[in-house]
Amino acid sequence: MVESKRSKRVQKLVTYVVLIAFSLFCLFPFLWMVITALKPAEEVRSTTPSFFIENPTFENFLHVFWNTGFLTYFKNSLLVGVTATVLALLFSIFSAYALSRFMRFKGVKLVSVTMILSQMVPPVLLLVPLYIIMMRLGFLNSHISLIVAYTTFTIPLCTFMLTSFFSSIPIELEEAAEIDGCSKVGMILRVILPISIPGIVSTSLFAFVNAWNEFMFGYVFINDDSLRTLTPGLSLFKGLYTTDWGSIMSASVMSVLPVVILFLYLQKFLVEGMTAGAVKG
Numbered sequence: 001m002v003e004s005k006r007s008k009r010v011q012k013l014v015t016y017v018v019l020i021a022f023s024l025f026c027l028f029p030f031l032w033m034v035i036t037a038l039k040p041a042e043e044v045r046s047t048t049p050s051f052f053i054e055n056p057t058f059e060n061f062l063h064v065f066w067n068t069g070f071l072t073y074f075k076n077s078l079l080v081g082v083t084a085t086v087l088a089l090l091f092s093i094f095s096a097y098a099l100s101r102f103m104r105f106k107g108v109k110l111v112s113v114t115m116i117l118s119q120m121v122p123p124v125l126l127l128v129p130l131y132i133i134m135m136r137l138g139f140l141n142s143h144i145s146l147i148v149a150y151t152t153f154t155i156p157l158c159t160f161m162l163t164s165f166f167s168s169i170p171i172e173l174e175e176a177a178e179i180d181g182c183s184k185v186g187m188i189l190r191v192i193l194p195i196s197i198p199g200i201v202s203t204s205l206f207a208f209v210n211a212w213n214e215f216m217f218g219y220v221f222i223n224d225d226s227l228r229t230l231t232p233g234l235s236l237f238k239g240l241y242t243t244d245w246g247s248i249m250s251a252s253v254m255s256v257l258p259v260v261i262l263f264l265y266l267q268k269f270l271v272e273g274m275t276a277g278a279v280k281g
Helices: 002-037 059-067 070-101 106-121 121-137 144-168 171-177 184-197 197-213 216-221 228-236 247-275
Strands: none
Touching: 002 171, 002 228, 059 070, 059 247, 070 144, 070 184, 070 197, 070 228, 070 247, 106 144, 121 144, 121 171, 121 216, 121 228, 144 197, 171 184, 184 197, 197 228, 216 228, 228 247
């Protein structure tokens, strides 16, 4: 009995040690980024980098905040990310509902598989065709080009995620709503969506982070600095002969914080949304 308790304690200790070590491994790049952002220029350029800061300063943050276009990039990314997320959800909710309720019909399952296979196509292969399409439509150098591109790439996986969640909702709830005279659209808005809040939140987080972190299309489609989004904007801190590492790190910290705060605030819904779709009701 004593040996059994001791074995369980050892297993628990080993588990916590492994988890702590893995967490530190994952957090180390972010911690190094924060530390570098708080270092003065002479410590950043030191030939012997140190994890400790001798003279911490907020000069890098103040420089990025007041002397660069960071706020403009931040505002543009927020506008594009929120708009693309709302549009992706608008299309994905109705598509996912149709797929979850009509999967038994011929061709519907093929559509679902096709949407997943489309995620295997690297976006870089579609860069030139999309560039030509945006140019002919007159959308280049505007936020519309980014919103259309992000929404297009996000809809298939959002639809797949919501389909798994909607499939777990008992169909009897819909039948009861139909008996009460509720239309299909009203049933989705009044019955399905309130139950599906965890899945919708987790899906919207995925769509927003995808748009927030995207670099390639934002770098190619936008030439006007006043319309540039955050991720391509950070690349401008790297010059031809010098790199302002302090500014890059401080700007990176401020660009990561909104996403971190979102995940911390909505992590309950995120976990529920990721697990609920795997359980049939």
